[in-house]
Amino acid sequence: MRPVHRTVIATVVGIAAAIIVFLNAGPALAHGFSSTVYANITAGDEGHIRTKLGLEYDLLVVSAADYEDDDSLFEAGTAAFDARDPEGQAAALNGHAASVAKYVTERFSVTSRGEACKPTRVGDVTIAQQEGVPYADLLLDWTCPERADEHEVRSGLFPDGETYVKGTKTIVTYEIDGRSGSAALDAGSPSFSTAQAWYERFREFFVLGAEHLLTGIDHILFLLALIAGSRRLREIVLAATSFTLAHSVTFMLAALGLVNVPATVVEPVIALSIAVVAGWHLWGIWRRGDHATELETGGGGHFNLDRAGWIRLGVVFCFGLVHGLGFAGALGIDEAWSWTLLWSLLVFNVGIETVQLTIIAVVFPLLILLRHRAPKIGLWATGVISAGVSLMGLIWFVQRLSGS
Template identity: 35%
Template sequence: MIRVLLLILMALVAAPASADELRPAVIELTEREQGQWALEWRLPVAATRAANAAPVAQPVIPESCELLGEPARRAAPLALLGRANLKCQGTLAGESFGLTQLIGNADAIARVEPLDRPVQTFRLTSQEPAAIILAEPDAWQVLRDYFVIGAEHILLGWDHLLFVIALVLLVRAPWPVVKAATAFTVAHSITLVATTFGYTGLPSRPVEALIALSIVFLAVEVALVLRDPDRMTITRRYPWAVAFAFGLLHGFGFAGALADIGLPQGEIATALLAFNLGVEAGQLLVIAFLLVGLAALIRAAPRFEMPTMKVATYLIGATGSFWLIERVIG
């Protein structure tokens, strides 16, 4: 268990400078007129970093479709964009659609939007970079895929993950931590839904800076408690209230990520519900792992508890400070 905790610390050191890793590739096939389709795709820069080792992913179009002219490609901030027009025959049911490949653990979202039938949304993976278009959409497809996306956002989105880890290190008691994490989920759900439906919104740059500040804030509180275990900081007194307040900020970050991914028209409520349930499930998984790991560490090697806590706290604080400075000065 000590080795596992040390590996976690090493992972924190190697945390990417771009903290939010939920920027999957997106490819959409939209029917504009009968038989006339528009193909659009976006590949995040992170998904193309290994282009020297392998070709950049290319769209996989249904066999009954043909390209009308050459695809248009251009570079955008942190992404490569493409667009093409297609002429297709029939309903496309049973045909493949997606990308030629996805590198590493990358995910992608594929959407098919016919004129007269429901939208179909697929989650693509490196093992299955293309999906089979269905005659009728699967009722559970959106719920399943966006639940996984929500869980991945906590497990792979380093800024949100470090916030949860710092919260666990500060509060430590299982039930208060779970209540605080649930308050965090409720809060970010409020701003996520409000932003999605256009009731509110904030520019991404200050939001990302404030999210980094929330990590630094918790790291400082953990450091104060390590110095004086009897000290009652704001978060130790009211963990759920602090988590709720910062959750409102993190919700704007979630909204920005979902705006990149997109939500299926006609299934927006289902997708939002599934995403939030996935975030909560991911949080609870992280909390359970950390609490069990800390309990095992205290039982097996209690003399390593304080050094491990200090190293973890300073790494979290340093990482959050780096992100804060980076996001403030650009």
């Protein structure tokens, strides 16, 4: 076997192995391997600030119960979770308020010029939905030194060491100390100051956007379906551009609060988009029959999209609009308009696009090489990838419709 063939086949095997990992992982929601905490910080009376924390309900129950060795919280909390009973979920947390508050305040803190602010719990915990997942909303007031003009927020909620999730992000929006903006915290960058430089905040959002696409398995599978179904460079460039324009529009509109579509609608449609785009390529292989290999390899000449190609672009654009809503839902910023917020959102989106273009730049040339060197293997490779991706999309679609 020629060296180039061995290299190409090894590449295809590697891609197939990655697909298998994705398929075996397959969560019902796109972002089930990590969690996101939402923190909104506003000014109160002099010397006081208020934080509204949104924490994933089931994680809060198991983490607080484990931290305080509170078996009754675990039993009541998990029973309410299994019953999908928001009132029961709130009652379980409020009935064990001391355990919940101690867990949270040990891992989330506010300081002012090195001096710790003292937390006070405000009101009962309430239950809301975020990306179709129950979240517990907890209000805390913090008493800080008088005339404090700079605050530092630190979050270590749901750390990797608890083993329940990995890579927890805390998305902070704030309007205090005469400043407003957003910040993204994780284990590598667990704190931020309201005096933080603008470029530090933007760097965090760029990394957050990049990591979000990398950990969003359904978005990656959609991208792989686009790559597998594109036969020439211009085709994948047009498809990727269509997808980017569409999801950028709805991402910005939703993140700024101008569009609001529930996750119960967005998540099933995202899953369906994966199945449709991957299935489109399988249908094309079946329709072309004996000419499929020839068309896959190309043969030079001027390339123009046919009617099916333009329809495919339209479908990709429409599904891109829905994926943008998914990106915005995961970011979860609830903040009044500001230029700082706008730039943070743009940088987050640039992080997404950077990873998307990197995946295309790595995977598409390898598939092109395979199609030219071994046309039949190339056809089988893209067919297998598309079949696996389409099947996974259908599985997720059924799961998300049923709420499982």
